[in-house]
Amino acid sequence: MHYAIRVRDLAKQYRIGAIKQRTAGYVTLRDAIVERFRGRRSEAATELWALDGVSFDVKQGEVVGIIGRNGAGKSTLLKVLSRITEPTRGRAELYGRVASLLEVGTGFHPELTGRENIYLNGAILGMRKREIDRNFEAIVDFAEVEQFIDTPVKFYSSGMYVRLAFAVAAHLEPEILIVDEVLAVGDARFQKKCLNKMQDVGQQGRTVLFVSHSMQSILRMCQRAILLNQGKVVADGPAQQVVGVYLGKGAHSIAERVWPDRAGAPGKEVAHLRAVRVRDADGEISDTIDIRAPVTIEMEFMVTLGGYVLLPHVRLYNEDNVAVFTTLDLDPEWRRRPRPPGRYCARVTIPGNFLAEGSFYVEAALTTLDPPMKQFAERDAVAFQVIDSLEGDTARGDWAGNVAGVVRPILPWTTTYEPFD
Amino acid sequence: MATLEPPSTSIAGAAAPPPSDVALAPTIIEPRKGWWQFNWRDLWVYRELLFFLVWRDVKVRYKQTLLGASWAIIQPVLQLVVFTIIFGRLAGVNTHGIPYPLFNLAGLLPWQFFANTVGQAANSLVGSANIVRKVYFPRLAIPTASVLAGVVDFGLSFSILVALMVWYQWPPSPAILLLPIFLLLAMMTALGVGYWLSAINARYRDVRHATPFLVQLWLFATPVVYPSNLIEGYWQLLYALNPMVGVVEGFRWALIGTQPPSLLLLVSVAMAITIFGTGLLYFQSVERKLADVI
Numbered sequence: 270m271h272y273a274i275r276v277r278d279l280a281k282q283y284r285i286g287a288i289k290q291r292t293a294g295y296v297t298l299r300d301a302i303v304e305r306f307r308g309r310r311s312e313a314a315t316e317l318w319a320l321d322g323v324s325f326d327v328k329q330g331e332v333v334g335i336i337g338r339n340g341a342g343k344s345t346l347l348k349v350l351s352r353i354t355e356p357t358r359g360r361a362e363l364y365g366r367v368a369s370l371l372e373v374g375t376g377f378h379p380e381l382t383g384r385e386n387i388y389l390n391g392a393i394l395g396m397r398k399r400e401i402d403r404n405f406e407a408i409v410d411f412a413e414v415e416q417f418i419d420t421p422v423k424f425y426s427s428g429m430y431v432r433l434a435f436a437v438a439a440h441l442e443p444e445i446l447i448v449d450e451v452l453a454v455g456d457a458r459f460q461k462k463c464l465n466k467m468q469d470v471g472q473q474g475r476t477v478l479f480v481s482h483s484m485q486s487i488l489r490m491c492q493r494a495i496l497l498n499q500g501k502v503v504a505d506g507p508a509q510q511v512v513g514v515y516l517g518k519g520a521h522s523i524a525e526r527v528w529p530d531r532a533g534a535p536g537k538e539v540a541h542l543r544a545v546r547v548r549d550a551d552g553e554i555s556d557t558i559d560i561r562a563p564v565t566i567e568m569e570f571m572v573t574l575g576g577y578v579l580l581p582h583v584r585l586y587n588e589d590n591v592a593v594f595t596t597l598d599l600d601p602e603w604r605r606r607p608r609p610p611g612r613y614c615a616r617v618t619i620p621g622n623f624l625a626e627g628s629f630y631v632e633a634a635l636t637t638l639d640p641p642m643k644q645f646a647e648r649d650a651v652a653f654q655v656i657d658s659l660e661g662d663t664a665r666g667d668w669a670g671n672v673a674g675v676v677r678p679i680l681p682w683t684t685t686y687e688p689f690d
Numbered sequence: 691m692a693t694l695e696p697p698s699t700s701i702a703g704a705a706a707p708p709p710s711d712v713a714l715a716p717t718i719i720e721p722r723k724g725w726w727q728f729n730w731r732d733l734w735v736y737r738e739l740l741f742f743l744v745w746r747d748v749k750v751r752y753k754q755t756l757l758g759a760s761w762a763i764i765q766p767v768l769q770l771v772v773f774t775i776i777f778g779r780l781a782g783v784n785t786h787g788i789p790y791p792l793f794n795l796a797g798l799l800p801w802q803f804f805a806n807t808v809g810q811a812a813n814s815l816v817g818s819a820n821i822v823r824k825v826y827f828p829r830l831a832i833p834t835a836s837v838l839a840g841v842v843d844f845g846l847s848f849s850i851l852v853a854l855m856v857w858y859q860w861p862p863s864p865a866i867l868l869l870p871i872f873l874l875l876a877m878m879t880a881l882g883v884g885y886w887l888s889a890i891n892a893r894y895r896d897v898r899h900a901t902p903f904l905v906q907l908w909l910f911a912t913p914v915v916y917p918s919n920l921i922e923g924y925w926q927l928l929y930a931l932n933p934m935v936g937v938v939e940g941f942r943w944a945l946i947g948t949q950p951p952s953l954l955l956l957v958s959v960a961m962a963i964t965i966f967g968t969g970l971l972y973f974q975s976v977e978r979k980l981a982d983v984i
Contacts, residue, residue, distance in 0.1 A: 283982070348981065349719060351825070351826050352717070352719060352826035353823065353824065353825070353826050353981045354979075354981040354982055355719075355721055355722060356719060356721055358721060359720075361718075361720075362716045362717070362718055362719075367826075369825065376821045376825065378746060380750050385746075388742060389742050389743075389745075389746050392738055392743075393739060393821060393825055393827060394825060395735075395736070395827065397738060398738050
């Protein structure tokens with residue numbers, strides 16, 4: 270098996286003092302002279318290892334997602350691998366031509382026309398002229414800017430600008446493609462087109478390193494992911510698992526939360542919460558749910574003071590903090606019936622083909638009915654991702670583009686047809 | 691050097707993309723050690739980028755201006771008029787029988803090439819900060835493109851001299867065949883100074899305020915408005931340390947047939963090479979940290 274990228278003990282050090290000066294604008298000659306005369310005040314500057322001994326191998330044709338919090342070292346890693354900045358220590362070997370899309374449209378000049386910018390940008394990204402000639406039609410076609418190709422790009426809408434920029438980059442034909450958050454730009458439909466284009470890239474045997482904050486994109490694009498934290502590799506493996514580790518902020522999964530002691534548990538004198546879990550169709554605790562499959566939210570609580578009618582309920586929030594729905598426990602067995610002390614486990618199943626794609630955060634709550642007394646309402650108790658694998662049998666049908674809305678049910682459609690006479 | 695497995699001979703290798711001509715050897719990323727590790731291979735690989743950067747600089751410069759490329763003519767003409775009035779008429783500089791406008795322009799052309807390109811090159815890296823922070827390519831291409839783009843302007847302004855020579859019916863000397871050599875000397879000096887200033891400017895941003903002042907002082911240390919024979923004795927040696935002295939002397943000799951430059955020209959050439967070489971060295975030492983400081 271061929272390796273495309275081999276990274277060994279890669280490290281990059283920044284001096285925090287230097288970074289502070291940079292955020293203040295820039296270093297002036299005066300600063301440098303003053304510093305020298307004051308006798309090397311720079312020793313006060315502390316060292317920051319943005320990358321600290323990172324090692325991994327990427328095989329040819331692999332699509333690898335790089336994830337981590339802001340400041341974890343993702344961007345520094347990409348910068349070092351795309352040779353924008355030099356490492357302080359370590360070594361990386363890249364087998365094949367590398368193209369990095371750290372920001373689309375770099376090098377676009379507003380005064381130049383679309384046609385001129387394609388050539389300029391292509392050259393900056395490392396394309397040969399004949400390569401650009403060969404791909405010119407395809408680039409213009411992909412960007413959907415045929416009519417404006419001889420217009421200066423300063424007259425382009427931001428959407429057109431971004432489309433053209435990505436189109437150039439997408440036709441680079443490198444063996445190794447390094448991508449940082451490209452998909453954060455452009456409209457949803459175009460984002461999808463870019464995603465598909467990148468998947469094609471992966472299937473053509475090219476290697477892709479992909480940094481994104483969108484776990485959905487990572488899960489859809491990458492078989493493998495690498496999680497960075499404070500400049501070190503914390504997890505490296507199948508994307509599903511690594512994303513799970515990342516979302517779980519550590520070892521425990523975000524799909525389960527347990528409060529073993531009453532002391533730390535949310536609750537009042539009547540009842541307190543003990544555990545909340547997300548289970549998939551097989552009953553396994555899981556934070557990744559197929560859009561077609563049902564998902565079960567499980568809520569375990571202790572009743573310590575009997576005699577009240579209780580109202581357990583669950584509310585779902587999506588990524589935009591929109592309350593998707595609230596569902597109240599209508600189980601006839603306990604409806605209108607005062608509960609004796611003990612341990613209860615309430616389950617609610619949300620059917621498949623109902624929630625939209627994306628992340629959902631579960632609020633687990635419980636109230637007494639009469640008089641109403643809130644016992645607990647735990648926001649973000651657990652969370653899960655709904656994933657659409659785009660196999661054609663979901664609510665989106667054959668449409669690969671954006672589907673707006675907080676829910677995505679499959680509904681019956683009928684059509685009547687009358688031909689013209 | 692490479693630590694990869696032997697090249698695959700398996701039939702399954704069909705899935706691999708055809709290797710592009712650029713990337714037969716692996717790219718090794720390591721901290722650079724030593725003071726002279728110049729990446730010549732990349733300069734060659736990215737030669738087309740240099741062409742496109744020159745083309746952009748030329749195109750953009752005249753795209754949004756009212757008078758377009760005629761600026762390359764108007765600017766030296768205006769300067770020529772001012773210099774002719776002040777130094778030719780009022781100060782009465784002795785040009786040994788050569789009409790002052792002709793005398794002045796033969797020196798003004800290479801000087802303007804030098805002054806304009808140095809000014810452009812000095813700000814070029816900082817002006818391209820957004821690219822430098824995002825994409826890898828040999829950074830040397832940026833100031834180099836600024837200087838090469840100046841050659842186009844030089845070619846345009848050269849037509850004024852041709853017109854003036856026709857007007858004064860002043861035939862060029864046979865030494866005109868050597869003109870490209872002196873243009874090359876001017877380019878080398880401009881590149882060297884451009885490398886120095888662009889790199890310093892990337893590091894210490896206040897240097898850009900000093901650049902116009904430096905260029906102005908340099909003008910008076912160069913025989914543009916006066917003939918060089920005003921400088922006498924040992925001062926000549928010091929004077930020749932300015933490579934632009936050799937360039938201007940050479941231009942006058944080649945174009946309008948003044949005295950050929952003395953052996954002191956060799957001092958100018960040596961200085962031009964020194965500035966170019968040290969500029970290259972300093973530039974590559976700054977280049978490594980460029981993305982972190984710019």
